[in-house]
Amino acid sequence: MGRFSTILVLLGLGLGVSGCGFLPSQGPSASDVTEQAVSGDPEAGPRYLIADLTPAAVAILKRVPNMSLAGRFGAHDGAPSPAIGLGDSVSVTVWEAASGGLFSSAAVAGVSAGSHSAAIPEQAVGRDGAITIPYAGRIRVAGLTPAQVEKTIVARLVGKAIEPQALVTVTKNLSNSVTVTGEVSNGAQVPLSARGERILDVIAAAGGLKAPVHDVFISLSRGSTTAKIPMQTLLAHPRENIFVRPRDVITVESQPQTFTAFGSTGRNELVKFDAAGITLEEAVAKAGGLQAEMANPEGVFLLRAEPAAIARQLDPAYPVPPGAQTVNVVYRINLKDTATYFLARSFAVRNKDVIYVAAAPSTELNQAMKLFATIAQPAMSGATMAIAICRSGKC
8 A cells, every 4th residue: 555655646746747837848839829919918909910821821921022123213224324413524625617717726725726626625514513615605514415515515606616516525424423332342432434334333343242142232222212132133133233323322231131940940049041032931941840749830930020011911800009010920830731831932031030839739748757757766766665675574
């Protein structure tokens, strides 16, 4: 009877251990994630939105447009016409059909002249956007192409010079330039030529990238509009390599992309991925997959902050707080369903996402039994020894 009582005590101890909250755990169970979404304060509302990974949810997220330089600024077939700007320097040569006109060497002192032409010295475009042409006065050139300025000069000289013709040359092109900054070897203002330059042209002119391609994003700012895409996208899709315009600002940024893996995955750590992006299917594999005999395939979760508009589409009944810009969303993924793997291939993981895999329900029981065995083994050994002593008549 004494031995039976000992066993009952040990069994009771084991059951008590299995129900204790101090068993080792890697995080909340799948049911905990669902239950903890409800706040203890009814007036506070839910703590986060739980959305199952379904075809409808994937379709909602796919409707969010990807950033595109061609889409934001337009994919023009040709380069913009270079216009003269403030601070540029130009030189002008005027020809006449016969000698003895206004621009012969005898008629205009102080300028070099041929028999029928005169080269007007280089001059910078003033703050008023104009230059001075003898016998034509101040001529506005800012915002005009050299060809347009030539026509203006000729029109001003008609009736004064003998069948005048003009040639305007931009000698210092300060306004027609693009600023390149960030992770390039030589950040600088890159002048634009008449043929036109594309984004990759000016990045190359600035010395190329200093950071790895897979970590780089390219931002283009034009006026009050800015768009950013991964460098890998720019290289893979020639349509994105658009022509730049004067005063554009190109910023090359190194932004390593990461997600965090927690729970019953092969790797509990910060996991890097390429700037071009990664799918949920690839992310789970990159995190080491689900641990055999430990992970709950029905308890895979992805946590992120979504725009409030997306949250309303995922669950129209969810009470989005007034004025909230983002909502914390927990995507619930059932990897026990084969069809979910196809959805995971279409679900994009974003920078700073969290992937959590809950432990299988049997894991806690296994841990309890191991702990029970650790505690019970010395007691059982002692009880066995005591029984043996009693049987020998020494107790």
